[in-house]
Amino acid sequence: GEDVEQSLFLSVREGDSSVINCTYTDSSSTYLYWYKQEPGAGLQLLTYIFSNMDMKQDQRLTVLLNKKDKHLSLRIADTQTGDSAIYFCAEIPRGSTLGRLYFGRGTQLTVWP
Amino acid sequence: GAGVSQTPSNKVTEKGKYVELRCDPISGHTALYWYRQSLGQGPEFLIYFQGTGAADDSGLPNDRFFAVRPEGSVSTLKIQRTERGDSAVYLCASSLNAGPGTGELFFGEGSRLTVL
Numbered sequence: 001g002e003d004v005e006q007s008l009f010l011s012v013r014e015g016d017s018s019v020i021n022c023t024y025t026d027s028s029s030t031y032l033y034w035y036k037q038e039p040g041a042g043l044q045l046l047t048y049i050f051s052n053m054d055m056k057q058d059q060r061l062t063v064l065l066n067k068k069d070k071h072l073s074l075r076i077a078d079t080q081t082g083d084s085a086i087y088f089c090a091e092i093p094r095g096s097t098l099g100r101l102y103f104g105r106g107t108q109l110t111v112w113p
Numbered sequence: 114g115a116g117v118s119q120t121p122s123n124k125v126t127e128k129g130k131y132v133e134l135r136c137d138p139i140s141g142h143t144a145l146y147w148y149r150q151s152l153g154q155g156p157e158f159l160i161y162f163q164g165t166g167a168a169d170d171s172g173l174p175n176d177r178f179f180a181v182r183p184e185g186s187v188s189t190l191k192i193q194r195t196e197r198g199d200s201a202v203y204l205c206a207s208s209l210n211a212g213p214g215t216g217e218l219f220f221g222e223g224s225r226l227t228v229l
Contacts, residue, residue, distance in 0.1 A: 004155070042117070042220035043156070043204070088155050097169040099146055099208055099218060103155030 004104035006089055011110045018076040020107045022089030027070055029091040033101065034063065034074045037086045046074070046087075076109075084111045115139070117221035119205050125227045126195055134190040134224045138207030145188050146218060147180055148204040156204055162188060195228045202226070 005023040012018045024032065034046040049056045049063045049072075056063045062075040072089055086108050090101040118137040126132055138145050144163055148156035158172040162182045170180070177195075182188040192199055202225045206218035 040222065042222045043206075043218075044220070045217050048217075090155075097161055099144055099161055099206075100158045100169060100172075101156070101218070103157070105153065105155050 004089055004091060004102055006087075006104035006107045008105065009108050009110070011112065012079050014079060014081055014111055014113050016079055018074075018079045018083070018109055018111075020074045020076075020087050020089075020109065022072040022074075022104055024070050024072060024089065024091045025102070026091060026093035027067060028094035030094055031092045032063075032065065032072050033090040034061075034072075035088040035090060035103075037088065037106065039085075043088065079109075079111050081111045081113055084109055117205055117207055117219050119203075119221040119224050121224055122222065123225045123227075125229065127229050128195060128197060130195050130228075132192045132195055132226060134192075134203050134205075134226070136188045136190070136205030136207075136221060138186065138188070138205070139219055140186075141209070142207035142219070143185070143210055144208045145182060146206045146208075147188070147190050148206065148220075149201045150204055150223070151201045159190070159203075192226075195226075197228045200226055200228045 003025050030051050033048045035043045036046050037043050047058050047061050060077045064073045086106040088106045089104045120135045146161050147159040150156045160180050161169045165185045177193045180190045202223040204223045206220045208218050
């Protein structure tokens with residue numbers, strides 16, 4: 001579970017949708033997460049998905065999980081300038097200490113007005 | 114306070130010195146975690162406490178790193194003989210418990226350590 005992969009940068013125009021992709025390592029991972037990090041602030045849990053789900057929607061956020069390909073995505077609808085931040089994908093592999101998250105390097109989302 | 118509090122927010126030290134970083138978790142949270150985030154990287158796990166005991170310290174990089182949580186609340190991360198490679202943001206997080214669940218960790222803003 002040490003090599004969670006994410007693209008490093010994404011730029012979108014305000015009002016468009018953003019899609020941030022992640023490839024994780026352990027097909028048995030039970031929980032997968034998206035965290036947001038704004039400058040000077042701590043990591044904030046955005047949403048999570050259990051491995052027995054394919055999709056989860058929460059207001060403007062949609063998480064899609066493809067277990068076969070070990071692919072996780074986060075879609076932000078109607079992206080706003082306030083959504084500009086670094087987004088981290090994280091997993092807890094099966095057998096790992098609960099709370100021991102394995103993070104990707106983060107995707108820097110820039111939203112242009 | 115309502116959130117996880119970390120002090121100092123910034124620490125600059127010289128190579129070879131000893132450093133202590135403090136974390137005040139959210140009141141009532143039994144699980145406490147330390148992570149380290151190097152520039153351009155995601156956070157990496159260091160150690161996890163359940164109550165007063167270190168339940169998993171396998172992420173500590175070497176024996177220069179040590180952490181304590183003597184009363185099951187505040188935790189201190191101690192780094193001896195600091196090296197330039199220790200420069201990073203040290204993040205503390207707490208959760209209500211560490212059982213099966215959402216894994217919602219509440220993170221502090223971090224302590225930025227710079228070793229000259």
